[in-house]
Amino acid sequence: MGATRIPASLTQASQAQGGVGESTPRPDGTLKVTGDFAYASDLWHEDMLWGHTLRSPHAYAEIRSVDVSQALRVPGVYAVLTHADLPAATHYGLEIADQPVLARDVVRCHGEPVAVVAADHPETARRAAARIVVDYRELTPITDEASALAPDAPVLHPGRADAHAAHVPHPNIVHRQPITRGDVAAARARADVVVSGDYEIGMQDQAFLGPESGLAVPAADGGVDLYIATQWLHSDLRQLAPVLGLPEDKVRMTLSGVGGAFGGREDLSMQAHACLLALHTGKPVKMVYNRFESFFGHVHRHPARLHYEHGASRDGVIQYLTCRIVLDGGAYASASPAVVGNAASLGAGPYAIDNVDIEALALYTNNPPCGAMRGFGAVQACFAYESQMDKLAAALGLHPVELRRRNALSQGATMPTGQVVDSPAPVAELLRRVRAMPMPPERQWVTADEAGETIDVRALPGGRAGTTHGEGVVRGVGYAVGVKNVGFSEGFDDYSTARVRLQVVAGEPVAAVHTAMAEVGQGGVTVHAQIARTELGVAEVTIHPADTRIGSAGSTSASRQTYVTGGAIRRACELVRERVLDLGRARFGSHHPAWATAELLLEGGKVVTDGGEVLADLADVLGDEVIDVEREWRHRPTEALDPHTGQGFGHVQYSFAAHRAVVEVDTELGLVKVVELACAQDVGKALNPLSVTGQIQGGSTQGLGLAVLEEIVVAGGKVRNPSFTDYLIPTIVDTPSIPVDVLELADPHAPYGLRGVGEAPTLSATPAIVAAIRAATGLPLRRVPVRPEHLTGT
Template sequence: MRDLTQGIRARGGIGESTLRPDGTLKVSGEFAYASDLWHEDMLWGFTLRSPHAHARILSVDVTEALRTAGVHAVMTHDDLPAETRYGLEIKDTPVLADGVVRHHGEPVALVAADHPETARRAAAKIKVEYAQLPVVTDEKTATAPGAPLLHPARDDAHARHSPHPNIVHRQPVVRGDVAAARELADVVVRGEYEMGMQDQAFLGPESGLAVPAEDGGVDLYISTQWLHADRRQVAPVIGLPEDKVRMTLSGVGGAFGGREDLSMQAHACLLALRTGKPVKIVYNRFESFFGHVHRHPAKLVYEHGATRDGTLLYVRCRIVLDGGAYASSSPAVVGNAASLAVGPYVVDNVDVEALALYTNNPPCGAMRGFGAVQACFAYEAQMDRVAAELGMDPVEFRQRNAMAQGAVMPTGQVVDSPAPVAELLRRVKAMPLPPERQWETAGGAPDLRALPGGLSNTTHGEGVVRGIGYAVGIKNVGFSEGFDDYSTARVRLEVVGGEPVATVHTAMAEVGQGGVTVHAQIARTELGVARVTINPADTRVGSAGSTSASRQTYVTGGAVKRACEAVREEVLELGRARFGPYHPAWATAELLLEDGKVVTDGGEVLADLVDVLEDAYVERELEWRHRPTEPFDLRTGQGRGHVQYSFAAHRAVVEVDTELGLVKVVELACAQDVGKALNPLSVTGQIQGGSTQGLGLAVMEEIVVDPATAKVRNPSFTDYLIPTILDTPAIPVDILELADEHAPYGLRGVGEAPTLSSTPAVVAAIRQATGLAVRRVPVRPEHLTGT
């Protein structure tokens, strides 16, 4: 039988680097983002936020705000019509502060006015009297005797097994006998590590437009990652059934986990229903830092034991994640951190404890890498240190202990698809190194852009040393621990203008990952048509789940594939009914759709699709689920908790000015197994983007929170630094395709794995260059100069 994907490759099917339909629009500035939404007679919403991290609200006076010309409504907690709390997993987040504020920037009141500046001025006139309360900022203050309980009445499922009310969730993973293994170890290495709070730093701020409808419902046009989860949380808050809350995805300017939780969705709907007018809310950057969750900062303590020949005997670790004021997705992040805490290595004896705290720091939740990033930074630092103690090459030490297909995870789960960890390390190490002293030009003058400090002209190469570091990581794909993770796709095939056209409709949030391109490629491959229309994502079709956990190509792509297959079979049945009696191949051959025709497996054309369909159309809406998972045991952490694993390895080359503590990442090479590259260009882009985000965490990105007041010190891009094009190094990518037989087309989730290993690779290179034991990220100049 012919390979169908080869036959249609020139027309944009799977395996081809097709261009994104939104790419040119975004580069040229013509793409319509949520912040560009407009409606006749619309109002503007604004949120008043708490200036304190922990305080009791004694009184709220909105009189002056209501008297402001142009103001149509002011709302506080007392004005909420129905449910007053929401949450992804635990309903512990107030829509508006309910008498107590628990973090800096918590929403207290809403204003709707005819101009955004009017709304801001009116909000400034709201008088709120606070009585400040003691702040909880870390494990010590959260669990000390007499510590303030941030959620004293919590009754969620995790509360019943948490050792303290200020611990959101705790997950151990225990396997083998660590104590006995420790007695046999020739080398024992213990280390303490710390990771700061990283922001998703998407460029398009939170924004949306709520429009009241004639049927008493509301239509919300919103930039989000999960339309149906938003609707599930918003509907009870505004007192409407879900079918009266209709959501449509608007242009999303990046996400990386920061749009999984609600921000202004409920607020816009509340104001729209209160005023009877469309209400638009757009956060500025200051509001955006307070309006979404961040990556959990972490403190990690690891101990590794190994034999003299380099065999890992045991790993013991404790991971403490700061979840901030509300739960968000902290329980799931804890599960990921615990289950992936050892890394992509075979270790028979494991004792892991991971937990997340409630504190008065900013809420933390989903961000690219989802708990695995924090663990990877620590276990890869440990692997370098153990290798050094043994006098072994750090790559060879990793390869000696690398897992492969058939390995058993610390959770007891068997890795039943390719796990080419040793091969990825071999490939990334074999890549050519960039030239030494690459800042030197033919004319003798240094290229400042290639030096640490860049165009600040701080050095011409004096005191600059080079370091090389390696790291590899393991990341789960899809939602885990028994979550019913599925997606839905509606596919229609019809004749338009004398040509067969496929239409794909899903609720998948396109946040920059390129899913709209992949869905068209799948339809072209399965239906053999050139023209594919992708309908806007909305809640008129079944849920696609969240655009997170590297799951959308796997799950929604799987749903599109299944719906296309069902449509194809119906089309072939139509053809058999109309043309079968005239050609025996209709009944006996393997029939395919290709180039708008029905063909046999030998390439013989039986009919044109236009003739088969005539005036009819074929449409199917189907769900697709991956293999089931199960919750981890709360005592031992055992269980088949994950669907699939992905792996990436990095080699970082850095140059450090040891006198000034400045770092230049020269190259960040990556090798990654993607199972099947449905769109190689997009795959490369995802790997390079994830690598850059990990670089940012390594050397610059951190939300700084005052430890005494729990207030955010740097809520702006002036003070929160992210990599620019001048900070981004060359990122050569080696893509390995080892198919996972359990996944559609054998694919493997791509977007998160490179975010894990890029950070520890950069830090390992800094350590090699300086000889310093750097154990905290981001690495700052004072960490390298001792000042």
């Protein structure tokens, strides 16, 4: 990408007029908070049918027969489809096509789709689905590593052939990635202090606001138009078209209103089912999951078991690390191979350690499928290595921050994969900043007045439940820091496409931006308009709806969209600007020598010199011309990690965040209140400071959920709490004060120097909170989420 000079006036929030660097309001913000935003679940077509899915009640079972005759007799039913009715490809998958569209001979997880129904009313569709008779023979489910790798374990996906199978030791392992560097045996021999620990992370749900939903409309050309809430339009298209037996140009996808995602919409859910029903009936079909069904309709965060060992010299320098990370991928691969890669390559954390021996793997089991979720493998590793840092600091008699500072990565350091960190890595500075932030006052639940002390139970652990009045409440403080990659890794062709149009409308220059980026709540539509305003110097920018009529923008995940799609928009804008200036030189160049001699900019709807002299109005330069540019943009390439040593330039960028948690714990009742969760994070360049702060606070809150609240409880492969009654997410009552200190150290390889923001704070929030609880209670706490019984011994 060619170098672009940003006028100083456009880099300052006070003068940016909606450009880069300004806290520009979200265009969808008011609609969302007032309830007027149209989500995919609000889609409507006057003659549409409703789809419903029949799901397996078993975690692992043979299907002997499926009888749909009674369902078809229900008045109002238009279609009942099973595996036998599929017109083309029968399987799909995000990375490995191992997931059946509808189960045929076997179900491998609780909630797996077996049949779909289309009817004229959603309740009719549900009643009809209940009349489908499936003869199952239950099998003993594989639920953990021991049962998955046992000598007599059934192979869950026999005959699977893919790029990962050659270097995994067992067919029930989805993927394995070792990373070795240095000489661990020699380093262990010279270590003065060695600490080890076993850690466990429960299964977390994305718990997005809007359940899976979409509307499929059959088209006159034999194709289908799908309006869908998703994270990755073109990935859906790549998997969907073969299932429908259609060329991709006959499967047209348009993004509908998305109520959050966090990774849970990367895989297909109801896309194929709705389209199959629409094509079969010739009528539009809408599908909307209820909350119960949503728990079975998408992947979750991988639960994990981790063993870590660190050795250090007496001066606090870490000499070596060994670890083994076992992720439960559930019944289907989803994004497990990439999650394994992240867990392994980031498994040492933001620390310079010369000698490492890391192994990460993901299992096939009969538990719910797991895949992408905010943090993507790095969350699990971070809880373990940060717990180890606290344990090692205690063994050495050092403050937890001081131990981390002595081993912190910095620019020029080498990762365990051999990759040199070639942009700012201010780990020590983030720790210094977060430690220096003012502490919240003690005993916030007490107000003193002339009448004495008044207890405000809302500020106590347990809140209005009134279970404590301050007795047995102890405060603790904990710290953590994490490292997360930005963008797709390990040689993936990570790119985005943008089309930018500039023309005069009603006498004013107007820009239009079209990408396939999924706006899932992260604020991309805001930032994209800011980039266009900055690069083209116009006030009015229109963001077109995302669809597959333009090239891929990749997934809205991996903290990549501002980097990659923002980079594509910037590049397209640069080319538009070049054409504008060429027009101006042709039309006005003879009138002023500056057209040929000066550096020219577009600013405030005018063409100006770098000295600020106005040469022409942009509208006059454009006249009746319409400048339309579409471009792909790629960041620098990465490479696959060596399957045996884990060496390679695996990641395009790293992001870092540090947290300090302050908690209060009722040690008798096992209740925890997070009083404050302060964060310091390097964002490279805050394109929209308000949005950046919101992303950091949102990611921190999701980390809080994993620390003390959120877990999908699975027993015998079956989900026991598929509702928000029993699966608890943080509410405003649980969310503490989250002060944020934003550091901006530009990455020279990234557009505007920016660094992906959304995921890094999720990593370090969880271990910081648990460290604070440990400090308050003295308990080891090796598992998250922390439950009351972990604190009381009951």
